[in-house]
Amino acid sequence: MTTSQSPLASGMTRRGLLAGALAGAGSLALYGCQPSAGGSSGGSDTLTVAGQSDNLARTFNPFLPNTAQGLTYASPGQGNFIYEPLVQINTVDIGHDIPWLAKAWRWSDGNKTLTCDLQSGVKWTDGTAFSADDVVFTYTMLKKFPALNMLGIEFTTVTAPSPTQVVFTFATPSEQFFTNIVSSAIVPKHIWSTVKDPTKYVDSDPVGTGPYQLKQFSAQSLLLVRNENYWQAKAQIKQLRFVAYKDNEGMTNALVQGQADWGGTYIANAEKTYLSRSKDYHYWAPLAGTDGLIPNLERWPLSDLAVRRAISLGVNRKQVGGATGSPPATSVTGLPMPAYTSSIAPAYKGVDFTQDVAKARQTLEDAGYTKGGDGYYHKGGKRLEFSITFPSAYTDIASRVQVLVSQLKDIGIKLTIDTTTVTDINTLTAKGDFDSTMGYPVDSAPRAFSYYNDTINPNLYYPIGKATPTYQNIERFKNDEAAQLFKEYPKATTDAQRQQILDGIEKIFVENLPWIPMFYWGTYGNWSTAKATGFPSPDNPYFSPVPNPVVALRLKPA
Template sequence: MSVLNRSRRLAIAAAAIVTTAGLALTGCSSSGTAASSDSASTLVAYTGQSGDYQINFNPWSPSNIGGIGTIYESLFFITNVNTADPKPLLGKSYEWNADGTQLTIELRDGVEWSDGEPFTAKDVVFTLDMLKQDKSLNSIGYTGTAKAEGDAKVVVSFDEPSFVLGPNLLGKTWIVPEHLWKGIDPATDVMREPVGTGPYTLGNFKAQAFTLTANKDYWGGAPAVKTVRYLSLSGNTAGADALKQGSIDWQTGPVPNMDDIAGNYPGYDGITIGQNQMALITCANTDLGCSGPQTDPAVRHAVADAINRKQLNSLAFANTASDISPTFALTTTQKDMISKDVSPAVMPNSPDTDAAASTLEGAGWKKGSDGIYAKDGQKLSLTVEVVTGWTDYITAIDTMTQQLKAAGIELKAQQSSWNEWTDKKTKGQFQLAIDSLGQGPTANPYYLYNNNLATSNTAKVGEAAATNLSRYSNPDVDAALAKLKAINPEDKAATQPELDTIQQHLVEDMPYIPILTGGTTSEVHTAKFTGWPTQDDLYAFPAIWASPDNAEVFKALKPVKG
């Protein structure tokens, strides 16, 4: 399961608590209940998954269970929940040349791997070469050539402007030691004894639990949180019980009475961050084989107008969701990038059935005797694909069914397994599918647009699309995306006109119908540790399963006692 859907599921209402599975970084106690900490400097974490651990601390493996950010570091810390400059880690500074074809990285001096060997530029070059050579790892499309210039400088050259690769190379590439990894298959080999440069090393590991121990030789100084202990419980109900007992310190997920964490769970506080923009994905492009009423842009706009988002937030998402822009630029960190020509910039919380009716009737749809619109003998009936057990989304569809019926649109849910749902989406064999659109490595909507709108990322119905599941294709959008690849993202004057072009087409065509921005809620033990992220100081995404953000939180925390 992707991080995207993982965080979406964790925002569900307490009334719809389910046991989540497939989350990264899990652990368990042999009794199935949380064990209280014996030390003021031990942080007990619950990620939401039950079951035994399968040891693997290979940061490049899809079966990795932990260590990203804590054991293995990137060159810089980059997050998409704020617009701060990249934070130096193994790298001290970086610079692009004028046309974006060369990236020079100055490295930190005096860093050692946890086995005592020195960290050098050769390790960075080795990691980048490994990324380039193994297609299964290279999801970002890295094609550069890296060279070490001494022990503390790396120069990466590209054949074409590659500014947009920077955040992933600098902030999402986990550097590994050449002296230990020369004979390792990074995609498949299991790493049982990880060696990294990070603030923690692997402590005890059992099939039921594991701990991370502060690295006393860490280049940034050993963190005040001396031990991180990962638990697995029987489900989110057990997690809520553990919060009541004060026996876990950080979890991300639904609990009863989420509207007042501090009041209902003494010693704790809650924080909800809106990152996942929920949408009704439409198979929109008839040229690539899509069929059904949703291929009409008028239908897509009418659906968007008919949604009562305030009611939907209350009934399906326990009021943890927030506003969404039809441009799918976040209304928080990306609000300055929303085109001034787009109106409204934020979708209304109240429905506008008159606007929906006007749009449909202007496109030739006529309401039948049953109150549902039809055109050319085709009833305006739409089926939404959803995963069985995703109770928040199922409730959302049930709610929208009633809302859209009032606007003359029939909506029906089709539940299926994760695998079947995924297969339908990727092959375009659906009318609508409810899901969230993922953010990129930084607070820049380019990455969402490239993934979900670029013609290069889609395919004909029946063939698997990479990320553009709507089958959207627009030459003006493709041209704007190509220009953005060659522009330094820091040049706002140059990038905004291209974003304006993309957003204007996106809003007009609406291949993804905006619902709400989903919130991810975490509960943190403020009576035991200080330094947690807050809305006023969102230095990292405060979800326990979010790596490497969780490592930045571990480093920032201080025990209240001890």
């Protein structure tokens, strides 16, 4: 079970190589159109939300991709405005997840049993009482119809000892998969149990437990109105109008021109393009992941640790990430900072990457490399040279790679560019048919262990030529000590035990540098405070700023 998939599998929720493509949306030339003082159309109790969709059919089945419900869906773990999960997973304040339909939970039996206590007094928008039976029905359906199980949730049994309690059992310790387990949208049994094939169910008039419900729908937009019988305090913003745009450029134009109040899109040159247009405009991308140079550890020269160390020492990460406006990776553990500060081993707190070109060259020379007349290092009659493979369509990665080519030349390493297609990149990296690539094609749960599990777990090793089915450990890292730590982690029953194992994994990462972190990426949020306040921000980082129900419930009319 894993959250990792091809980076091209699920649109905005997938990172790694795809993240590069999204972050590299073309710069926009927007002149002359100043936002109106009143912001978007609609009264002060209505916010217009810019979404991305080229398939706005009236389908609200929360388990199907590329449907209208996707327009109102933040990401796995944050539910949507109609259907809700058991827990809201916090991707900004890591580890501080928010009780939702489940008010409490606990693990037992060596992390093979998860008990969730549910909220009382919850009702579906048709007035029917919500209960544990709805939860059991939903998860049983996911198990019966794997095509709906987008989060890869695996369990042995799910039962309801009472109307307000659900118990999951697992064949093996599964606490490390918590974020996926509790993130499924919950649907009403009294409606969905009559559906013969939920994989084809359009759910055109959704009945949920969420803070909003569908009122109007068209091919271009949909209107959600406040659920007046919501089980939590009612939203103060009475209506959300979602407008569909086919790409980042359309979303950005709407935000810049004041036609939309809230969105979640990358904006090139945001200071000039967006923020300078109005004092009410805000843009924040809390750091959520790390990208970098991924070596093939079974091909020379990147199989040589000295070469990897020299690269890490020699590069200017600020310039590499800065080519596309991404902040440089700092912590030597590779974990995104400051989001993962609490997970950093004591030995590495405050220990950051530093550039030292002289030391990089000395590292190579100490390892037996000598500078040739061509300006590059050589060893054993071979020039220190490797290629980097990425899709030619990903212009942002190309920008970063051009910087890297120049920087590596300065330390005596030749980097050549080997472009491919978006279609072929996953096949090549999965089979190990590459020298290096950039990004990391996984979508890790917001936990430090998941981050390492997806990128360096030796137990997920596949030999060259045999494709890694989940795109994990594509660099093919092998280390017996690490393999054992990854096996022990699921058995840990306390936070202290888990952190101790994590400390060991971090040490192995730092000392072996199985891949080379370069820069951080974030989740982009854009909003105007002309009509509403209460959005998360760097000063109040309580949750992700992309459109989601947690934030919507905290908003207040301006």
